[in-house]
Amino acid sequence: MKIAILGTGAGARQHAARLSALGHQVIVGTRSPDATLARTEPDMMGTEPFAAFHAVHPELTLVTFAEAADAGELIINGIDGTNAVAALTALPAASLAGKVLIDYAVPYIYQQPVDPQHSWPTPWGEMPRLDPVDTDSLAEQIQRALPDTMVVKTFVTQEQETVVNPGEFGGGDHTMFLAGDHEDAKTAAREILTAYGWNDIADLGALAAARGLEMYAHFHTALGLALGSRFGVKIVR
Template sequence: MSPTKRTKIAVLGTGGGGRAHAAKLAELGHEVHVGTRDVDATLARTEPDMMGNVPYKEWLADHPGVTLLPFAEAAAAADRIVINGIDGHNAVAALTGIADALSGKVLVDYAVPYIYNPELEHPWPTPWGVMPKLDPCDSDSLGEQIQRALPGVRVVKSFVTQEQETVVDPKAVGGGDHTMFVAGEDADAKKAVTELLTAYGWSDVLDLGGIVSSRGMEMYAGMHSAIGFALGFGTPFGVKVVR
């Protein structure tokens, strides 16, 4: 994907990650359609979300190149690429509900299948409470679940090993000298995602193979958090595969 070629791209989700992608894609000259469950409800919110992001209506006013639509309409508007920023617990159900709009397209999934506030025998305390639990884990992954649920969609797991603000601006860390990963069953789909990452500024993209490698990327979330706690929460960092 050339950063100068204008295409229509959908971003599903209005959280901080979705906002980062939508803003960057608009900056690169793309026509961006953001999907949400309920447009009226999203625009009616007047308080910051749980992560402190300003109400979406305020954010949208500052980004005139972005349109807000229901999930299905946003996905249908995309030429080729749809970015999934729906929370992991609800992703399969939400995406299955718009399967027709996603058919034949490349779905970039960066969701982590977290269960929040889990009842655990040995909880991991964090600055905001107990560390969420991954479900599925080990023997399955959210990436695989999405691909099985949507056989007509070309799912690529990527972006998940990094904060999304850094995904869209890799040079903010170490001049961009760190590694991003892709995994999926369709080579052309992975190529399209790699081209998008290149437009974002990534120079080191490692293909991990089939969608089963989603397991490794999703399970890395715990290590990512541990590093973040050690550095100080909010400190940007990257991971480099040296070879």
Template sequence: MKIAVLGTGGGARAHIAKLADLGHEVHVGTRDVNATLARTEPDVFGTPPFGPWLAGHPDIELHTFADAADRCELVINGIDGRNAVTALTAIAGRLRGKTLIDYAVPYVYDPDIEHPWPTPWGVMPTLDPCDGDSLAEQIQRALPDTKVVKAFVTQEQTTVVDPGAIGGGDHTMFIAGEHADAKRQATDLLTAYGWRDVLDLGPLVAARGMEMYAHMHSAIGFALGFGTHFGIKVVRGE
């Protein structure tokens, strides 16, 4: 399958490499190809520049967001949450009729709030939207002809593409969306990644809980030791 990954950060790279290993034709989207390739310093998260990484993956093609989406049947959104709606709206025509799997979190970094949450790397970002809306719902409203599925967001992306690295893969992944066929595509991809327990939370409104879980995920990670990877398992009753 031809799959586009929009974004060049660490999470996007995990998907890019795994999809290529699975035999898919992968096209990567970025805002400005020349600027991305010219970058020589790590990003704000410490991720090394994309150019040298791409050089080690000669079968991967880098395009603008629009050109990457235009070439592919399935699109994965790894654009940062603050810019995702604007960037995706600009290429809405290229996404018409396609499945868009969104794993972005609508973080607001360095928030000016009365009671900040200190973390090992600074102040915990806040979420906007939160409670009464979600980033995934905003994307769906902006792209009514695109089938948006919220997925991947409740786990580190390196674990999303390799669930077996934790607990032998015995943990749960969540999806939500309005389109059954798109959710099947997302589930098929997760199965190919190695997931055995994919829980469909129903309509896209459930993305609110999935995005807000980001804070709980961080809290668990801090408790276990910063940088510790872990999984969440939903244990069903009889």
């Protein structure tokens, strides 16, 4: 299948490399291919420049967001949460209409002024806050903005290294979640998750459940900082 990954960040790279290894034709989208390939500094999380990754994965095509969306039969949104709605709605509507869009972004707002009474320091700076939160989610915003696209929220509760390789913990015996209003989108997401190696996929129902998946990011961070390592989460029924 032709899969467009909109994004060049650390998570997007995991999906691009794994989906390509699984035999899919992967098209990676960015704002400007030239600018992305010209970067020489790591990003704020220490992720190496895209050119270094691309040198190891020359099979991946790097084009603009619009070209990638147009070419993809299925879309994965790896645009950072703050900018995702604006970037996606700037694309020609026909490039996304009728397609499944898997969204794993977190609507983090970074670099907030720190209120000392509510500080949550992390190794990468003050913990970002979520917006939207509680009564809305990024996934629902994307779905409302793109009514002809079938949005499904998944992948978001793990580091993407773990998403594409669940077997690294407990032999893969842990749980991945998805939510969405379109059964076809959930089926497509489930097929990718199964190919990645997920056996336990919990369907949380309508896309409104994406609020919980996005808000889980705070708990995931707290767990990660406490454990000092990546981990899997298993739901015991």
